Amino acid sequence: MKKIAITGGGGFVAGSMLRQPPEGTELHAITRGKPLAELPQVVWHSVDPMDAAALDACLDAIAPDAVVHTAAIAAIDYCQAHQDEARAVNAEMAGRVAQAAARLGAKLVYCSTDNVFDGERGRYTEEDPPQPVNFYGGTKVEGERLSAAATPNHVIARVAIVMGLPMLGVGNSFLSRMIPVLESGEELGVPPQEIRSPIDVVTLGQALNELAGNDFTGIVHLSGNDIMNRWEMVRRIAVHLGFPAEQVVQNDPTTIPGRADRPTDVSLLNAKARSVLHTPFCGLEEGIARVMALAPKPEGAA
């Protein structure tokens, strides 16, 4: 039985990996919280990964074949306002996780972001150099660097904006924040200036599980097949879920005090991912369908 350790086990991205364990694989979820659910092939470890000794002891006990490091502060504005904390969590912890993976002879998969790019051009490939415009992006570039320095047996998985509902727990899902607004009948403002290549969380979980188990090393971009601005993205999701398109309006969030800069166009090209992975990548509407098929049903639903 192969063993994959996953940090940030209570998070949005990890939840999708945990709901889709590959055959012949045991997934070890490391979380600061309590186990979120009893799931087949999943073992929970309640450990704070910022506690270096506790993390080392936990990983030693698991003896994983691969470590997928998803734990991070993914809130861009929070990172801008709390820079020491963001650096410690997103970069320094990533370095320690990578060194532990190297020590144990495990493959490392580091979850990075489209926000490593400056967004001036868009359609980025794995050959393009990172140049972040916000502090969050900077911490993730540093996490990439420390991961690559610790072990040659690494994957830098740059993840586009993730679309979906949490498969476990709560997690950092814009879709679960937008649905109550749409249900209330109020307008939902979304910026048309920001161009992205959203990936659904179900496909992302499959791709990360596959990367943990295969022989690929290096940088790979995990994004959906479609490129669009965020207003169009949310409008298409709303329509697909049965809400009126007119409810999704354009806004300009750059006037919000304290909002960190966002890169304009950080669409990622996924040609390399599609050539090295068996995971089927898809466009936005197919992605929503995959999410709705796997998402936990509300209590009382048929």
Ligand SMILES: NC(=O)c1ccc[n+]([C@@H]2O[C@H](COP(=O)([O-])OP(=O)(O)OC[C@H]3O[C@@H](n4cnc5c(N)ncnc54)[C@H](OP(=O)(O)O)[C@@H]3O)[C@@H](O)[C@H]2O)c1
């Ligand atoms: N969501 C996106 O659109 C997106 C896009 C690009 C890249 N990413 C990257 O994907 C990864 C996962 O993001 P996500 O969307 O799943 O975020 P998330 O739902 O916020 O999950 C991240 C997890 O990291 C752990 N964590 C957060 N703060 C921590 C702290 N101070 N100390 C220790 N652990 C902490 C928590 O795990 P526990 O509660 O289990 O301890 C948290 O649930 C991140 O590396 C992020 O940079 C996300």
